[in-house]
Amino acid sequence: MASKVDPAILEALALDPKVTKIASHGGSGFASTFKLSSIVDGKEKNYFVKTGTGADSELMFKGEHASLNAIYSVVPNLCPKSHANGVFQENPNRFFLVTDFLELGSSHPGGSGQSFAQKLAKLHTTPAPIPEGFDKPMFGFPVTTCCGSSPQDNSWKSSWADFYANNRLRTILRQGVKANGSDPELASAVEKTASTVVPRLIGDDHIKGVYPVVVHGDLWSGNHGRGRIAGQGGVEEVVFDPSSVYGHSEYELGIMRMFGGFGGSFWKEYENLVPKAEPKEEWEDRVALYELYHHLNHWALFGGGYRSGAMSIMRKLNAKYGR
DSSP states (O other), X not given: OOOOSOHHHHHHHTOOGGGOEEEEOSOOSSSEEEEEEEEETTEEEEEEEEEEEHHHHHHHHHHHHHHHHHHHHHOTTSSOOEXXXXXXXXXXXXXXXXXXXXXXXXXXXXXXXXXXXXXXXXXXXXBOOOOTTOSSOOBBOSSOEEETTEEEOOOOBSOHHHIIIIIIIIHHHHHHHHHHOOOHHHXXXXXXXXXXXXXXXXXXXXXXXXXXXXXXXXXXXXXEEEEEETTOSSOEEEEOSOOOEEEOTTHHHHHHHHHOOOOHHHHHHHHHHSOOOSSGGGHHHHHHHHHHHHHHHHHHHHOTTHHHHHHHHHHHHHHHHOO
């Protein structure tokens, strides 16, 4: 029986259409998802495929492809490898992403035994590569990534405070105003936070030891699980659906704290492996500052109640540091 797999996917993976099949699998808020099965070197091999239409899907899949492989290059047993992304041969407005298949909920023995804290600590302490055209590691990412469906400006910056103020806070404010309409009170609070609180809390001459590392970027508990990667080895602590950037490791912690789900034992082990940056007494406020971006992003995407969470964080930080 003829395969229903688009020829572009078959070509990207060098698969034989006669032994390759595809079936709907799971679900995603922004894409259609499938399990692709084939025979590779005489053995059955499964892949996970996302498809979507339009330029938004193309942008999202390019970002996720690069994000997964940035994480995979540092901690290979933390996430699926991405094998390809591209455009359908039979529909030029349809796009795909193909990754290792992740068997979530597997209890297969023979895993590394590494804890989630150990893996995340390795990710967060491995210096970023030097991007093309530069002579040192930079803050940013080679491609645009999407947090939810919000495109993120990852253009390279040498200063982390500059990157966070401009590429994150001011950018997501503009996107939110475009989606939800003018909001002078919120805009004023964001501007004060970006111009005053950011340099005070995470300025280059204030916070110690900040260097770019790859972060997942959207690490709420729903993007973390336990599973077997690509049918190899045993069960592992895994992450997926990343929106990566080379940034300050503590930036990751904002959304992890926002939605919870990571227990006290994780936080204790993680801090032993990745000590809080100096000054340690400002750690809670830095994490709140990083959490702010995700409140603003959720406001941009969904409107409504997330505005109050953003305003609450900014009132507190501006009262404390915004003088």
